[in-house]
Amino acid sequence: MRILAAIQRGGGRRRVWQKVVAMAGVAAMAGLLASPAQAVPSYARQTGAECAACHVGSFGPQLTPYGIKFKIGGYTDTDGKEGKIPLSAMLVANITRTAKNVSEGDKVEHYDTNNNAAVQEGSLFLAGRLADNVGAFVQSTYSGVERKWSLDQVDVRYARTLQLGGKETTLGLSLNSNPTLTDPFNTLGQWRFPYTSSDFGGGFGPSPLVESLGGSVAGANAYAFFDNSIYAELGLYNTLSKTGLNMINAGDAGRFKGLGTYGRVAYFKDMKKDNFSIGLFGFNASLQPDRGDLGTADRYRDLGIDAAYQYLGNRQHVFSVNASYVKEWQTLNYTNGVLGESDSGKGSINQFRVATSYHYNQTWGATAGLFDTRGNSDATRNGTSAAPRDGVSSLSGTPNTSGYVLQADVTPWGKEGSWLSPWANVRLGIQYTGYSRYMGGSSYLDADHNERRASDNNTTMLFLWTSI
Numbered sequence: 001m002r003i004l005a006a007i008q009r010g011g012g013r014r015r016v017w018q019k020v021v022a023m024a025g026v027a028a029m030a031g032l033l034a035s036p037a038q039a040v041p042s043y044a045r046q047t048g049a050e051c052a053a054c055h056v057g058s059f060g061p062q063l064t065p066y067g068i069k070f071k072i073g074g075y076t077d078t079d080g081k082e083g084k085i086p087l088s089a090m091l092v093a094n095i096t097r098t099a100k101n102v103s104e105g106d107k108v109e110h111y112d113t114n115n116n117a118a119v120q121e122g123s124l125f126l127a128g129r130l131a132d133n134v135g136a137f138v139q140s141t142y143s144g145v146e147r148k149w150s151l152d153q154v155d156v157r158y159a160r161t162l163q164l165g166g167k168e169t170t171l172g173l174s175l176n177s178n179p180t181l182t183d184p185f186n187t188l189g190q191w192r193f194p195y196t197s198s199d200f201g202g203g204f205g206p207s208p209l210v211e212s213l214g215g216s217v218a219g220a221n222a223y224a225f226f227d228n229s230i231y232a233e234l235g236l237y238n239t240l241s242k243t244g245l246n247m248i249n250a251g252d253a254g255r256f257k258g259l260g261t262y263g264r265v266a267y268f269k270d271m272k273k274d275n276f277s278i279g280l281f282g283f284n285a286s287l288q289p290d291r292g293d294l295g296t297a298d299r300y301r302d303l304g305i306d307a308a309y310q311y312l313g314n315r316q317h318v319f320s321v322n323a324s325y326v327k328e329w330q331t332l333n334y335t336n337g338v339l340g341e342s343d344s345g346k347g348s349i350n351q352f353r354v355a356t357s358y359h360y361n362q363t364w365g366a367t368a369g370l371f372d373t374r375g376n377s378d379a380t381r382n383g384t385s386a387a388p389r390d391g392v393s394s395l396s397g398t399p400n401t402s403g404y405v406l407q408a409d410v411t412p413w414g415k416e417g418s419w420l421s422p423w424a425n426v427r428l429g430i431q432y433t434g435y436s437r438y439m440g441g442s443s444y445l446d447a448d449h450n451e452r453r454a455s456d457n458n459t460t461m462l463f464l465w466t467s468i
Contacts, residue, residue, distance in 0.1 A: 040088035040127045040137075040467055043070070044422035048079030051414035051425055056310070056318055057359040058414030059427045059465070061191040063184075064312065065270040071184045072170050072225045074159030075128055075135030086128025086136065092120045094463040096200040100456035106447050108145060108200060116200050119144040133160050145199045151248035152215045155181050167227040174221040178214040179237060179262040182221050185277050187306045187322050190214065193355035193369045194405050194431060196465055201433060202457035205373030205401025206349050208328035209300040210262070210283035215250040216240055219262065229269060231279070235262040242291065253287065257297040260285030266306075274311045281306070289334060296338055299331040316361055323354040335381075343378045350374045355405075365409045365429075372402040382440065392447065394440035403435040403454075426466040433459045 044051050047070070052058040054067030063071065070077050078084070094117070101113040111118070126138040139153040159172035180188035189211030221235030237260035245252050266279030281304050286297035304326035311319040330347035337345060355369035375382075375398055383393035409429030413419055438444055438454030446452045 040090070040125050041422050041425055042084075042086050042088040042125065042127045043075065046078050046084045046086065046128045048081070048422075050416045050418075050421065052315070052362040052416075055414075056320060056357070056362075057365045057409075057427075058362045058411045059425055060195045061186045062310075062320060062322075062357070063186050064310070065275055068184050068268070069225075069228070072159065072172065072223070072231075073135075073161070074133060074157035074172055075137060076133060076159065078129055084128065086126055086130065088125040088127050088467055090121075090123040090125070090465075090467040092122075092196060092463065092465045094118060094120055094196075094198055094461050096198040096459060096461045098200065098202075098456070098460075099458040100452070103446065103448050103450075110147070111145070111200070118199065120199055121145075130156075134158050143199075148249055150215065150250060151177075152250075153177060153181060164226065169227070170225040172223050172225075174219075174223065174235075176219050176221065176235075177217060179210050179217075179219065179235065179260075179283055180281075181214070182223070182233065182235070183264065183281075184225075184231060185266060185268070185279070185306075185308060187277070187279075187308050187324060188281060188304075192322065192324065192353055193357075193367055194407060194433075196463060197431070197433075198459060198461045198463075201459045201461070202435065202438065203401075204371045204403075205439075206351070206375050206399050207373075208283075208302045208304075208326050208349050208351060209285060209287070210281075210302045210304075210326070210328075213237075213239075213253060215248065216245060216253050217256075217260070219260075221262065223264075229267060231264070231266045231268060233262075233264040236260070237262060237285070252291075254289035255287070255291050255294065257286040257288050257294070273313050274309070276307070276309045278305075278307045280304070293334075293338070296334045298334045301329045303327050318359040318362070319357070321354070321356040324352070326351045340380075342381045344376075346376070347378065347381070348376045362415055363411055365407075365411065367405075367407045367409075369405040370403075371405070373400065375399045383445070392439050393445035393449070395444055395451075396440035398440045400437050400440050401435070401454075402437045403433060405431065405433045407431040424466070424468045426464065429463050429465070431459075431461045431463065433457075433461075 054064055056062035096116050098114055107113045121141050121143050123139050123141040126136050129135050135157055137155040140151050142149050154177040156175045157172055159170055161170045174182050176182050180190040217237045217239050219235045219237040221233055223233035225231050239256045261284050264281040266277050268277040283302040286299045288294050288297040306324035308322045328349040332342050332345050332347055336342040352372045357367040359365045377397040379397040382397055382399050407429055409427050411427045414425045435454040435457050443451050443453045
């Protein structure tokens with residue numbers, strides 16, 4: 001039941017956040033979504049293009065039009081030369097300091113109450129062209145904080161380009177492990193800013209179900225990209241068995257009753273010097289959190305809108321802005337009707353995110369983002385009418401969490417003629433996360449039932465993120 005409560009209230013991004021939740025005080029799904037979004041050098045070696053050709057700032061998930069089309073094309077574009085091996089590796093290390101120490105009982109195992117340095121993760125990738133029309137992005141990660149391996153991201157694609165009505169059209173099929181992983185514009189949950197974050201941070205509040213399933217589901221998505229403008233995607237998902245989850249060390253969200261459905265439509269316009277996209281997406285699923293009691297399920301319906309604008313110019317000064325809003329409607333037949341763990345049979349989440357960035361010479365970057373997540377008032381689910389659950393208690397009865405993220409970084413390589421290009425890339429940065437509200441307001445109760453301010457979770461992180 002703790003996983004269900006985490007989905008409803010906290011929706012974090014990686015399984016290790018179950019510990020971080022208790023430490024920092026937000027309920028989080030034991031998922032795998034916080035793995036940094038990748039610009040793996042195996043793609044650069046395959047295409048013969050510099051990392052900056054696909055990625056704004058030469059690194060990370062912000063894609064240029066070329067990068068968008070490379071992903072839609074199934075990761076198969078190539079310079080025609082043989083002998084390319086679609087393998088890459090990544091390492092992320094960081095130092096994290098929060099404004100106030102956590103208690104001894106709440107600290108992450110093997111680490112201190114504050115000022116923690118960690119090799120947060122190391123990943124191996126199968127990333128690139130596997131056959132003429134088949135490509136892959138598969139990531140297996142060792143968490144240096146949780147100290148175990150997992151298979152956290154899978155996206156294997158078949159894509160073919162043809163003419164429909166005299167217009168170039170790409171048709172594709174993706175077999176994947178995460179509904180938002182497939183997004184070609186990289187504006188949805190898996191890919192949004194911040195692109196890397198500390199396992200010792202406080203998180204960003206509740207997440208809708210569509211963003212809380214990474215690694216615990218398997219999906220088949222069909223998609224089409226018409227005239228380099230109109231994108232449409234439809235996917236069907238099912239949860240993995242307990243055996244499957246154990247094999248890949250994924251968190252267990254429960255079992256779908258029937259199949260989960262995912263849909264995405266977007267309009268994209270590339271004007272060479274700049275481009276924009278606007279889209280809609282949705283997810284619908286009935287979740288049975290107790291695999292031993294499969295008669296009644298909670299129902300989740302997510303609907304979102306997103307938009308992005310990017311100015312590339314001559315690539316010396318690059319500006320971008322990305323925004324998304326998601327509304328989730330929850331019908332809590334199991335949580336309320338069977339368990340009695342909510343005040344009402346209805347619930348909701350409203351999530352808004354926006355980020356804007358500037359990069360100079362594809363090397364120096366600055367990004368600022370806002371996050372605001374709100375849920376309905378429910379004293380039972382959010383811990384105010386009983387002992388703290390999952391580490392925290394709301395004083396207002398809501399899980400509302402909001403704040404901002406500031407980041408400055410430098411990516412010295414990744415351009416044509418860079419050292420070891422296209423065999424290595426690295427980003428160094430500093431990131432600050434500030435909270436105005438946390439678990440309902442300016443203060444909340446921690447795991448020891450002591451009052452803690454939202455700003456006590458303000459986090460400074462220095463990071464090194466490198467790939468080969």
